[in-house]
Amino acid sequence: METKNHMRIVFDSRPQNEGFARMAVAAALLPLNPTLEEMSDVKTAVSEAVTNAVIHGYEQGEGEILLEMTIEENEIMIRIEDFGTGIRDIKKAMEPLYTSRPDLERSGMGFAFMEAFMDELKVESSPGRGTQIVMKKTMGSREETYGSDDIFN
Amino acid sequence: MQTEYVRDRNVLTILLPEEVDHCCTEQIRKEADHIIEKCLISKVIFDFSRTDFMDSSxxxxxxxxxxxxxxxxxxxxxxxxxxxxxxxxxISGLEKIIMIKKEEMEEKNGDQKSYEDSI
Structure with a gap:
């Protein structure tokens, strides 16, 4: 069976939409018959990217977040974009445990989780224009890996 | 699903919701710290028995x-x-600093629905 699908969703940068984004992506993934682990991995990665956009995307204000998803056979591409502040130093932002908001008790593990749970991660940002996260994953390509990976190793 | 806080003398058990994300963490932080301070808590137990999703928040x-x-x-x-x-x-390295206890799961296994049963 050929599986091909594409969707674009635009929503406000509010915390309650983080769960909505996860659910939308999970529902779109179902036809691929993912394992429980793959499903959780993608949901976690989406949650991290959307949470980043909500917390950091528009500083104190509010804006829109675009979620785009493309499915082709067993390959998925997820793009999460905001049109806000942007990231000045992407390399620093991606360092595990670095956070620009320790006041909010952020763990600084967002990008590390995206990298750990997806096959490919690309971050593009320009200050004042916004940030775009593109993540790719091939479903059904890996064995269940519970307990084998540790980003600090 | 609401987070529940159960205090037994100076032990605070925080029964986490099904999904632990940015939406609920701010409130958990405030309420937990309030109880820790007010009741002179010496031990905090995070109970994940209902939880099947958690992100870096x-x-x-x-x-x-x-x-x-x-x-x-x-x-x-x-x-x-x-x-x-x-x-x-x-993956987060939390297991290196937080003591993970398994006994409770085994003790309750008889009357508690296991994760595998619920999916």
Whole structure:
């Protein structure tokens, strides 16, 4: 069976939409018959990217977040974009445990989780224009890996 | 699903919701710290028995309570982690600083629905 699908969703940068984004992506993934682990991995990665956009995307204000998803056979591409502040130093932002908001008790593990749970991660940002996260994953390509990976190793 | 806080003398058990994300962590932080301060809590137990989703926001709240309790010479434990939560603890490095207890799961296994049964 050929599986091909594409969707674009635009929503406000509010915390309650983080769960909505996860659910939308999970529902779109179902036809691929993912394992429980793959499903959780993608949901976690989406949650991290959307949470980043909500917390950091528009500083104190509010804006829109675009979620785009493309499915082709067993390959998925997820793009999460905001049109806000942007990231000045992407390399620093991606360092595990670095956070620009320790006041909010952020763990600084967002990008590390995206990298750990997806096959490919690309971050593009320009200050004042916004940030775009593109993540790719091939479903059904890996064995269940519970307990084998540790980003600090 | 609401977070529940159960205090037994100076032990605080935080029964986490099904999904621990940015939406609920701010409130957990405030309420937990309030109880820790007011009731002179010496041990915080995060109970994950209902939880099947947690992102890095949850890591932040557990790590934050670890810091608070360390400052007070107290301890933090995590109980009833399913396989997903164990993986999140491992990948984030939380398992290196938070004591994970499994006994509770085994003790209750008879009358408690296991993770595998619920999916």
């Amino acid at each position: 949850g890591i932040g709240v557990v790590m934050g309570r670890y810091k608070v309790m360390k400052f007070r010479n107290g301890i933090v434990e995590a109980v009833n982690l399913n396989r997903r939560m164990q993986r999140i603890f491992k």
